[in-house]
Amino acid sequence: QVGLQKVNSIAHPWDGGAIYNNPPSMFTPTLKGNLFARTLYNESGDFIVKVYSIDDNNNFQLLEELHSDHESTSNWSDGSLFGFSIDISDKWLVIGDPSAVGGGAVYVYRIIGGDKFKRVTKLVSGDQVYDDPPIGAAVRVFGNTVVASSARILGDSRVHVFELHE
Secondary structure (H helix, E strand, C coil): CCCCCCCCCCCCCCCCCCCCCCCCCCCCCEEECCEEEEEEECCCCCEEEEEEEECCCCCEEEEEEEECCCCECCCCCCCCCCCCEEEECCCEEEEEECCECCCEEEEEEEEECCCEEEEEEEECCCCCCCCCCCEEEEEEEECCEEEEEEECCCCCEEEEEEECCC
């Protein structure tokens, strides 16, 4: 039998607005080892990804806030869905943004020393044609392999596989 005990939580205020006017404070949280990442819609109208470490007493310590640095094609107030999907491995943090201009993107960060994050590349599908679904709706990283989906609700989808070379 598996037991479950809540040991801690992190809050982010939400003003109660409709989801299409004020998106949820968290899209896809992810946890790997002692690293935890989540997407927030902040007071400035930007989507950001916050990365935390979790200590032995299950306390969260903010390590870094990662921000989008691109134009996008989304309808959200800041025009960005940066952080729509997130995944962490031992070496990589990957962040999907299906709103990035040019058909979406996946941003890859190298984890340095367990608590620093350096953006090393931006992955795009490379085969975007008019009305193809944007990449970044879902991301996963396994070793040096990144898998990213491009999809739209009730529409076409694709899976893209990238190999990272150090």
